[in-house]
Amino acid sequence: MIRAIVLLGSFLLLSACTSLVEKGDKLYEQGMYQQAAEFYQAALNEDATDVEAQQRLNQARHKIIDRGLIEVRMLRLAANYVGAADKLESILRNQNTWHIEAMGAQAATQNEEVRYAEQFLKDYAKDLAAGRFPDKFRWFEHKYALLIANAQLSASFNNYQSQLSRLAKSKCDTLAKQVISQRFFLHALTQKYCSVWQVQHRLSIDSQDNSRFRKIVFNEQLQLNTPKRRDHQHLIEGTTRQLQERFQRSIWYSPKGSQVLNVTMAANVEYQRTSTHKQQEKRYVVQTLRPDPQDENKQVAVDIERVYIYPQVDYQETYSVQLSYQGQLGGMLLTDQYIDRQTNQTTSHSANFAKAQLQPKTATFIDQQQAFASYLDNLTREFDTHLKQLWGQQYCRNQQAHTRAENVLRCAHVEPNNNYVNSWFEQQFGINYQAMHTLYGI
Template identity: 35%
Template sequence: MKKAFALSAFVVALVGCKSLVEKGHNLFEAGMYTQSAEYYEQALTEDPHNVEAQKGLALARNKILDKGLIDVRMLRLGGNQTGATLKLESLLRNQIDWQIEPFGAIASTQREELGYATQWLTQQAKQLSQSHYPDKFRYFEHSYAFLISNAQLDPLIANYRAPLQSKAHAQCTQMVSQATQSRFYLRQFAEKYCMSWSLPQNFHTMNEDPTRYSRIRLSPDFTIKLHQTSRQATALNTASLAFKQIFRESLWYSPIGQHTFDLDLTANLEHSRNVKLVSRQKHYTTVEERVNPHNPKDKLEVEVKKAYSYPVTEFTEHFSIDAVYKGVVAKQHLEFKVDDSQTHYTQSHYADFPQLGISPVQATFLDVDMRLDKQMRVLQSHFKAQLERVWEDTHCNGLIGAQHGEYILRCGKIDPKNEFVNSWFIKQFGLAYNEMAALYAL
């Protein structure tokens, strides 16, 4: 039996894999090379030794590379050398990931575009080395690391980087002077910044942050009335623990936080199922042969009315849940409530009388687990959103320009596209928030 099951599973997997390869072939023929490659990759995930998928993936990736190089050329000829170089950088990264070595016309095109890109990189490096903002040069290195290495420009980059050290030192010194004991985000950023430029500073240990929380104290109050099982009670307790995890993953939590966050979680869960056994009856007419009372030797067909009786079990379910959380963070009240209720009727029987359209029926009960899980996920989602909203209200609105960048950094965590945040970073470092975040893991 086990061997038969294993063989059946293998056949199903083989058919599924073949279908994925066929879809890959169809997309390849339609010129949709990226999508076809995805199907070949899925097929190889199911069967790593599928030769057709291996060949298809190699062809698709070569086509992606070929088309990508054409895009590079068109961008360059259109005067967008920055876009062309970024595209070429991406293609080189893919080649390394895919372990592809271009050949023929593709290799020739790539060499030509690498030549143009090298010229542009050399010009950009010289220009950025004279910039007032050392991090613009650093981001340039980060963005084109593969091309710089491929074009063997590392010695040139190193020569340009050295004079920028003094400018970075000035920036480091300024941030260190502003990063007082209470400016935690600015201090963390200053530490990363100075160390990245090989300018270590002696910072005092940060012991407590009065603006954040190191603990969450959850106070659950559950009223649970269930008809038969305690599984939902366990699920409710498990779901309540997710609130702790959501808070720990929020920006409000820090090991050096000074406060304890108190959250009250109240839930009333009821599920009852009433059972009733009833008798159903269905009338029908049939034809039977009877003896002719006037001529006993003769028989007559007579219509006879009959009733078919069968037992039916009727179920009536009542389900309801009311749940609410309440808490205060940064002097702002958090609260949200969900409720759901339903009365559901269903039945079951084993009667089987096809002539009357009667067949066995199985009862379909409410999926209480699903309904409970749905409402708790809604509650958790709102809790997460409210924590983010309060952080934004606290650190983005009104106070964003205070404390020499402390609130800028805090606001950027939740709103990296904030206009004020980006204007501050551009003014200070010549780069937008996301660009600096890529360099210093903000």
């Protein structure tokens, strides 16, 4: 039996993979090589030993590269040299990821386009090196790393390093002068930036960050009017521990924080159950033999209805919960609440009488522990989001000009694509925040 199941599983797996390859083949025949490659890859994900799928995938990827090289040529002929370089770099990156080496006519075309791109790269590098933003040059080298390597330009670009280093040192000096007092985020950026450009500075800031918190403390206000009071208390304690951990992973937390965040966790639980005892009737039919009125020497089966009386208890439950937390972050309210109410009717009895099709019945009561755990989860689900929103409100919406650099860097941690953030980075470094993040890990 087990062997049959294994064989069936193998057959289904083979059929699924064959189906994926066939779908890929149809797309390949239509010239939809990217979509075909996705089906071949899906087949390999199901069975890594599928030689046919691997061969088809390699063929599709070569076609993707061929088509990409045609796009590169068309962009170059249209004098869109940036677009051509971008496309050529993506092709080289794909070849590197896919472990594909260009051969024959494809290699010849690729080498030709690399030669054409070489002059564009040289001119672009020269213009960037003559500008005032050394980081634009570093981003250029990162963006076209494989193309630069293929064009064998790395050594010649090293000639610009002394000039770029002078510009970077000037920028580092400017940043360092601004690192004072409460500018902790600017301090971190300046440290990384100067370190990469090998510029040494002794930076000095306050020992404590007055805007952040070293810990969070929950003050509980509980009214748990339920027989399951202890279970509810344990769940609340577990939730507050989770929130403490999440807060310590948030941007508001810092070991250098000077404040303690006090949050009130309130829970108002009311549970009521009433029971009604009553006599319940269940009618059933039995057959008995009676004299046949047509023939006194015979008996006939007659249905007789009887009543079985048994005790039953009906229960009525009401379970209502009000949950909330509230605290102050930088003069802003951190708060949320959750309210719900459940009612339930259930019955129990101990009657066990087969003739009346009766079996004992157990009442099904509200699972307060499960319900309360779900309510706590609903209350705290958006806790991280609320923390980020308040941080953004403090530093992305409140754009203080006299501490703009610090504000921008704080805002960038929650809204990296904010125009306020990117405009500052482009003014200071010539590139946006995401590029700086990639280069320096800020």
